[in-house]
Amino acid sequence: MFKVFVADKLAPEGIDALRQYPELEVTFEPGLSPEEAKKFVEDADGIIVRSATKMKGMLLESAKRAKVIGRAGIGVDNIDLDVATERGIVVLNTPDANATTTAELAVAHMFSLSRNLPKADSSVRAGLWERNNFLGIELTGKTVGVVGFGTIGRLFAEKCIGLGMTVIGFDPFVTEETFRSHNMNKVDLDELLINSDYVSLHCPVTDDTRNLINEKNLGLMKKGAHIINCARGGLIDENALLEAVEDGHLAGAALDVFENEPPGDSPLFRCDKIQFTPHLGASTHEAQTAVGVEIAHNIASYLIKGQVINAVNIPSIDQGKEEQFLPFIELGRKLGVLLNAMSVGSVSSIEVSSYGEVNKLDSHPITSSLLIGYLSSQLSVPVNQINAKQLAKRQGIKVTEIKSSDSKDYVSVIEASLISENETITVEGSVFDGRHxxxxxxxxxxVESPLEGHILITWHADQPGVIGILGDILGRMGVNISRMQVGVHENMQLAIAVLAVSSELDEEALSKIEEITAVERALQVKV
Structure with a gap:
């Protein structure tokens, strides 16, 4: 018998789903203080929370028996993932249970913008009958651009196609084939902004996407276009958006999310061409029921069968295997980071091969670790040993594994080949002295070079003096070179240099290197 403590309000259907399992003893006590909840947490094998209960600090420390924590929703900010992982507690969430609800909200905002519904409602309530002031726009036949093509973006696109709209999409990490399978074309961001009557955002906030819709990109949009954000605050530069709407370049905007929530006395509120909702993306009865039922079944599956569904952290590796596995898991992650830095365009497949002695180990953790390194900077959800392959598949990436006893030039070798729309990239690595x-x-x-710290890689003409110029530029920038390896190939005019440098290069230094006549390409990566 497993004990499950439900610490927050959950849809009755979710509680019923838990109680259908005779192997579970369910305690439903929402709304308790941390001190009051502690006695139930101490005795629980599984714990279910929403956003109110914070599984951190004292409360998480008291979860001595816990094997799994389930979050009925997508965000896990209220759970200390590092501590849970260290304790061997699997953390689950329900990332897609509210996808339909969020997609529908974006469609609702699109309708509302097109027909001036908030202002028309206020007018009628004020006793007015201003039909001529609220001339609307038909959606049928218009072009909508979908930025981000995960589950919610795809559902939104399907609904727009059903409305007779032309749908185009941008997501650098999703293949053209995946877009075509949804009856739409993949375009670059500039083309999407230039051609769309409506732009709807459905991507995560990362270092690359923060303020993705800035002053420059807002300026690319059609005059009279509309923009909708039901994804994450921070994707749009709010000051630039206000200016674009107030000066008449954009006809309007709809925001369900904000840079800071709640937004307080935002300057955006002075503009009646922008409409707002208070982060209602998941706020429907159906979504609340869906997340409750899904997390109930997923908690039961893990406790009863050991089946892991939608985990957001990494379970502990058996202590007896750590010494063998961990160096190759780390090598895989670093090769993945390198592939991500080198690749351009959407990727269709990644092949991971194990040669030599490493062939005797289970390849799944190594492949998953490589995918963690490759995907982590692209996605907002945590990528881990459990969900890495699933997330790669969702991005349209086919992952294959090959094992061979052939040892190549080293006792153990991990080779990873990435096929994108532009090129095929292969990187190969090994573990020296059992750990490096x-x-x-x-x-x-x-190119035999340590994979650690900051690395600068250049592709340059195979001619004298290039390395000297590189060293001079780095020296003037105060960047030390600790190691350097140059690789050449008899059938190629370009050579490659791999330099371990003391710190990250700023844009000026990297630009100076790229300006060297003999240098065809330069990139830096931290592994």
């Missing part, structure tokens, strides 16, 4: 990650090959170039 070492890069051994990039494409056709043999």
């Amino acid at each position: 990650s070492r890069l051994t090959r990039i494409n056709n170039y043999i």
